[in-house]
Amino acid sequence: MNYEEYKKAVEELNRYAYHYYVEDNPITTDEVYDKLYHEVLEYEENNPYQVLDNSPTQRVGDVVSEGFHKAVHKSRMWSLEDVFNEEDLKKWLARVFKLDDRAAFYCEPKYDGASLNLYYEGGKLVQAITRGDGVTGEDITQNARTIKTIPLRIDYMEPIEIRGEVVIFKSEFEKINEERAKNGENIFANPRNAAAGSLRQLDSSITANRNLVFLPYGVGQNTLDIPLLSKKMEFIYSLGFKTPPHRATCKWLLDIEKVYEQMKNDRDSYEMMLDGMVVKVDQVESQESMGYTVKYPRWAVAYKFPAVEKITTVKDIILQVGRSGVITPVAVVEPTNIDGVVVERATLHNFDEIQRKDIRIKDKVIILRSGDVIPKIIKVLEHERAGDEAEVMRPTECPVCGSELLDEGALIKCQNLTCxxxxxxxxxxxxxxxxxxxxxxxxxxxxxxxxxxxxxxxxxxxxxxxxxxxxxxxxxxxxxxxxxxxxxxVKGCDCWRLINALGIEHIGEVASKSLCENFGLNFIDASKEQIISIDGIGEEMAESVVEFVRVNKEHILRLIEILDPKVPEPKAEAKENPFKAKTIVLTGSMSQSRTEIKEMLESLGAKVSGSVSKKTDMVIYGDDAGSKYDKAVELGVQTLTEDEMRGMLDE
The missing domain is CATH 1.10.150.20 (5' to 3' exonuclease, C-terminal subdomain)
Known part of the structure; x- marks a missing residue:
C-alpha cells in the first residue's frame, strides 16, 4: 500500500463507519471492514509520520490524563426554562408572540445525557469542552475523539461550535451494567450517569469502550448565513452527525402539542433516554432580537415529560438520625426503574405521614419521581393487601445509640448529645x-x-x-x-458563622446574623424576651436558643475561646432605597457570588432570607433558579432578574 492508497483506504473506512454508526445502515461486512482496518494500521506502523488525523485508528483511546484543564466556550452555553403542561406552554408562547407575532417553532427531543461543545476550525475538530457552568467547562478533547459519532473532520472550513448531548443507548447501558456486575463493580443508576461518567474518564480507553453517542442539538459561535434554525440543523447533520429520532417545525400551539404527544408516546421505543421536548423559535433573526434573560434564552423552552409513577412494594422502614437528633423514617422499596433511574428509597418526612397514609411494611404503593426530586409515596394500594402487612410502630429507642427517644408528636428526637x-x-x-x-x-x-x-x-x-x-x-x-x-x-470568623454552625434548631443564617448584630457573643446571656424583641424571631425560635444555650453553654464558651469570632460594628442606618426593610430571597447563579450580592443587599438595609414565604417581598433570581423561584410565582411574590435589580439600584 502506498500513500495514495492509504488515503483512499482511510476515506473508505470512514464511509463504512458513517453508515454503520450514524446512519444505522451498514454497507459492508465486519470482515471487510476489519481487513481494511488492519491494512491501514500496518501502513501507519511503518509510516508513523504520515498518519492522517482522521484515520479510524486515531479513535482508539490510549491516553491517561492527570486531570482535565478548564476551557472557555467561544459563546455561552445556556440552560433552558422548563414548562410542564399546556398552560405553561401557552404562557411562554404568549411572551414569544409579544416579541414576534410571526414566530414559528422548531421541535426536537430533549436528550437525557451530558452536554458537550465541539469546536471545529479549518474543518478539523480542535477542542471538545463539557458544559460546565455555561461559560467555562473541562477540555476533554482526547476523550471526544474516541466517540465514533463525532466526525474528526467536517466539510466546512469556517470556525463553528456544534453543541449536543452525549448519551449511551439503552441496549449498551444494559451490557455495561451486566459487565460491571460480573466484575464486582458498582452498576450505573441510569444511562445519563453512565454517559457523564464515561465522558469524563481520565483514561480515554475507557471512554472509547463505552460506545458513547453524540447527538447535536444546536450551534454556538458560527458564521452560517442560514435564516432558519431547522435548516441550520439540516446542514449540521449533513456534515456527518447523527440525526434525532424525531423533529418537526410548527406554527401554532396545537401543532406543538401534537408533536409533543407523539414524542412522549414513542419515547420508550427510542434508543436513547429522553426527558422532554425542546421548543425553539425557528427564525434565527428573531432569536437574536429576543435575546436572553440572566437565566435562559427567551426564544427556547424545555417542555418536560410528566412525572412518572410506578407501583412497588415497601420492604422496610429505616430510621435516620439527624444532627439535631430528629428521627426521619425512610421507606426501602423493591428496586424500581422509573424512567431510567432505579429507585430503592422514598422519603416519608415523619411518622405523622406514615400514620396519615397508613403505610405498612409489605404494602404495594405508588411512588412518584419528578425530575431529580427524591421519590415519594403518593398512595397505598390497600385493595392489594394480603393480610401479612406489618404496621410501622413509632420508635422509642434511638436506632444508633439505643437511648430513649423524646416523642413530641410530629417530631421524635434522640436527646443524647454523644450519639x-x-x-x-x-x-x-x-x-x-x-x-x-x-x-x-x-x-x-x-x-x-x-x-x-x-x-x-x-x-x-x-x-x-x-x-x-x-x-x-x-x-x-x-x-x-x-x-x-x-x-x-476559620479562626477569627464572623460571629454569625459560629452561631449558625452550632446547629440550633430553627436558627439559620438569617437568624444567626440577627442574633449577632443585636447581642454579639453575649447572645448566650440574652433572655427569651430580649430575643423575641428582634424583628423576624418568634417565640419558638427564641425558646430554641435559650434551651440550647442552657444545655450547651460550656461547649459554646470553649468554641468562642478557640475561634475568637469577630463581632460586627453597629450598622449605620441605610439611606432610602427600593430594598430597604424588604425581605429578599436569592436563587440561581448570578454574575457575582450570591454571598457578595447578599452582603450588598444587607448593606442597603434588606433582610436576605433562605426560604420563600408569604412574608417574602422579593425573589431575585439568576441562571438555573429552581423551586424557590417556582414558589415565589405560586405565592405571587415579586420576582426580579439580577439585571432588573441592578437597574433599580442605578435609578
Missing amino acids: KARVVNSIIYFASKQCLNIDGLGDKIVKALFDSGVVKSVEDIFSLTLDKLLALEGFKEKKSQNLLDAIEN
Whole structure:
C-alpha cells in the first residue's frame, strides 16, 4: 500500500463507519471492514509520520490524563426554562408572540445525557469542552475523539461550535451494567450517569469502550448565513452527525402539542433516554432580537415529560438520625426503574405521614419521581393487601445509640448529645459551607476521623495535629496539612458563622446574623424576651436558643475561646432605597457570588432570607433558579432578574 492508497483506504473506512454508526445502515461486512482496518494500521506502523488525523485508528483511546484543564466556550452555553403542561406552554408562547407575532417553532427531543461543545476550525475538530457552568467547562478533547459519532473532520472550513448531548443507548447501558456486575463493580443508576461518567474518564480507553453517542442539538459561535434554525440543523447533520429520532417545525400551539404527544408516546421505543421536548423559535433573526434573560434564552423552552409513577412494594422502614437528633423514617422499596433511574428509597418526612397514609411494611404503593426530586409515596394500594402487612410502630429507642427517644408528636428526637449519628452530622454541618466553611472536611473525612477515635466532638477538630492525621489510613502529608491549614483559617470568623454552625434548631443564617448584630457573643446571656424583641424571631425560635444555650453553654464558651469570632460594628442606618426593610430571597447563579450580592443587599438595609414565604417581598433570581423561584410565582411574590435589580439600584 502506498500513500495514495492509504488515503483512499482511510476515506473508505470512514464511509463504512458513517453508515454503520450514524446512519444505522451498514454497507459492508465486519470482515471487510476489519481487513481494511488492519491494512491501514500496518501502513501507519511503518509510516508513523504520515498518519492522517482522521484515520479510524486515531479513535482508539490510549491516553491517561492527570486531570482535565478548564476551557472557555467561544459563546455561552445556556440552560433552558422548563414548562410542564399546556398552560405553561401557552404562557411562554404568549411572551414569544409579544416579541414576534410571526414566530414559528422548531421541535426536537430533549436528550437525557451530558452536554458537550465541539469546536471545529479549518474543518478539523480542535477542542471538545463539557458544559460546565455555561461559560467555562473541562477540555476533554482526547476523550471526544474516541466517540465514533463525532466526525474528526467536517466539510466546512469556517470556525463553528456544534453543541449536543452525549448519551449511551439503552441496549449498551444494559451490557455495561451486566459487565460491571460480573466484575464486582458498582452498576450505573441510569444511562445519563453512565454517559457523564464515561465522558469524563481520565483514561480515554475507557471512554472509547463505552460506545458513547453524540447527538447535536444546536450551534454556538458560527458564521452560517442560514435564516432558519431547522435548516441550520439540516446542514449540521449533513456534515456527518447523527440525526434525532424525531423533529418537526410548527406554527401554532396545537401543532406543538401534537408533536409533543407523539414524542412522549414513542419515547420508550427510542434508543436513547429522553426527558422532554425542546421548543425553539425557528427564525434565527428573531432569536437574536429576543435575546436572553440572566437565566435562559427567551426564544427556547424545555417542555418536560410528566412525572412518572410506578407501583412497588415497601420492604422496610429505616430510621435516620439527624444532627439535631430528629428521627426521619425512610421507606426501602423493591428496586424500581422509573424512567431510567432505579429507585430503592422514598422519603416519608415523619411518622405523622406514615400514620396519615397508613403505610405498612409489605404494602404495594405508588411512588412518584419528578425530575431529580427524591421519590415519594403518593398512595397505598390497600385493595392489594394480603393480610401479612406489618404496621410501622413509632420508635422509642434511638436506632444508633439505643437511648430513649423524646416523642413530641410530629417530631421524635434522640436527646443524647454523644450519639454517633448526632455527633458526626453535627461536625459535618459545623464544617459546611454555610457555617465555618472548612475546606476538605467533608462527610467521608468526618466519619473516618470519628471512627478512628481522633475526633469525638466539634472541639476535637481544633486539636488535630499532623502526627495524628498521618497515623490514619489514607491520610497523606499534603492532604493532612491542607486540612490543618483550612481549620486554622476559620479562626477569627464572623460571629454569625459560629452561631449558625452550632446547629440550633430553627436558627439559620438569617437568624444567626440577627442574633449577632443585636447581642454579639453575649447572645448566650440574652433572655427569651430580649430575643423575641428582634424583628423576624418568634417565640419558638427564641425558646430554641435559650434551651440550647442552657444545655450547651460550656461547649459554646470553649468554641468562642478557640475561634475568637469577630463581632460586627453597629450598622449605620441605610439611606432610602427600593430594598430597604424588604425581605429578599436569592436563587440561581448570578454574575457575582450570591454571598457578595447578599452582603450588598444587607448593606442597603434588606433582610436576605433562605426560604420563600408569604412574608417574602422579593425573589431575585439568576441562571438555573429552581423551586424557590417556582414558589415565589405560586405565592405571587415579586420576582426580579439580577439585571432588573441592578437597574433599580442605578435609578
